[in-house]
Amino acid sequence: MNTYRIYQVDAFTRTKFEGNPAGVVANADGLSDKQMQSIARELNNSETAFILSPDVNSDAEEHDIWVRFFSPMTEVPICGHATVSAHYVYAMENNLPSCVLKQKVAIGILPVEIIQNYSVAEDHGDYSHGDYSIMMTQGEVEISPTVSKQINDDILLALGISEADRDQRCPIQVSSTGHSKVMIGINSEDTLHELTPNMSALASISESVNSNGFFVFALNDAAMNDKTDDSIISHGRMFAPAIGINEDPVTGNANGPLGAYLVKHKILEVDQNGDDQVSFRAIQGEAMGRPGIVNVIVDSENGLPVKVRIGGDAVIAFKTEISV
Template sequence: MRSFRFVTLDVFTDTRFGGNQLAVFPEARGLSDAEMQALAAEFNLSETTFVLPPADPANSARVRIFNRVAEMPFAGHPSVGTAWVLAQSGLGADGSLRLEQVAGLVEVALWRDAAGGVTGAEISAPQPLALGPALPVEAIAACAGIAPDGIVTARHAPTLAADGGNPRVLVEVTEAALAAARPDLGAFRRAVEALPDLGGRLSLYLYRRDGERLRARMFSPLTGTWEDPATGSAATPLAGFLLHLGGAEQASLDILQGVEMGRPSLLRTTARRTPQGIRATVGGHCVPVLRGEAVL
């Protein structure tokens, strides 16, 4: 029998049992693709990560990310959390890590407290912002279980966006609609069938203004995530998209997510214009929860 060590932690929070849960296998050599997928399904979290030696020795590690049903090219809270785990083992002594992922290289800046302990990390999305088409309000509202007039279109229609291979539909909504939203699985399936621009995938990132910050919720029931308490790979394209809509060269924005689930999460984003396009970052704190081993 073979055993593989794992740890779990809560990401984008400084309070245990808040934020988004993550399982990390820090030494995954010897696991097959099928075993990684089976373990991710067994943990039944939004994502589980598996750490392997880097293809390029100049980088810190190769990280594979699986949700309940498929491998992901990039994801935010798994990148932040995996970086935190690797830092506990001594990697990143210079304050940075470089993680190889399917979508590209994810650069990490570690956060430390006054005593030098690593408390969290900020990651850079591996690709510039890429915008897809606007999507019909009625279909997106049906997916979110809200009336069409709950979607705010003064600045933009529901818009497909990504910066690491995970397209998200960014949707500005009213305060009442954000509170009332409930994903409708049938509507998600109908939308995927009717809207070829979605490429067979659909995740909704609903947001509204809340003073100087944003409040957000994310629904991706087609991958088994009915609601996600913190979604870094949606926060970064949202930060980039909002910069795109305005005239500034750079911006920073805090996003509060997961409140309705009882797992409040704080995602701290930045976005900036570069010669390659708009690039974004997201950062947050991490808290350890469990450790153990999987025996296969």
């Protein structure tokens, strides 16, 4: 039997029991796929990250860390909040300075920025050790055509809203930066927080759209026009019943694709300052009592999104060990 260090980390927040909880197994070498799946099911977070030594036996390019992600039901290719959580734990355990690591995940080799933040550490009462924010580069941007009218209507019916509730600037489309989500913009933040979706209906629609997640968001136009660093431009909720997640508190793999989607449709104007970049903050989890803030940066070329980075803060809720 081997002993494994397990953390519960709340991502996209500095406050315990807010944001999105993820399990992190800090020393996962030696675990079989079946054992990883069993641990993820036991922890019962939306995702658990397993940190492994670099995969020297694969054709992958050189990397610093290998991370695999499991929901309670299945392995998933990448996960935003679990990436933030895994690299937060890795940085804390190894007392890292600010740096960039290359992580191998199922969709390839992606850079992750470790940002040592002593002002946060002081807030946590742990100034001597340091604390961290994490920024990850997501996968290739892909935005599918607008769904058919039938699927559009089916989604609205499953959400319990009408066409009049939909933000007409925002066609219902699948957007992906490595793990796709269906983008559904609506007019009212109040309506957003009152949603009680038909989860069975959403799960059925997932197969038709080839995407398991439905990201419903309401934009704050005043904040978009303000363009200050602290502006929160969107409020969101994410439902993925087809993979056993009725609602996810704060989803990096939804807010990143949202950024690409908003730039593609020119709802967010790219700064014309030579770097073709836009950044914003998004909040999610309010309806669940677990609010968290995701920082999103979108790089574009010729007005189209080409690279998305997302990130935020994290805090360890607890640590334990398990022998298997």
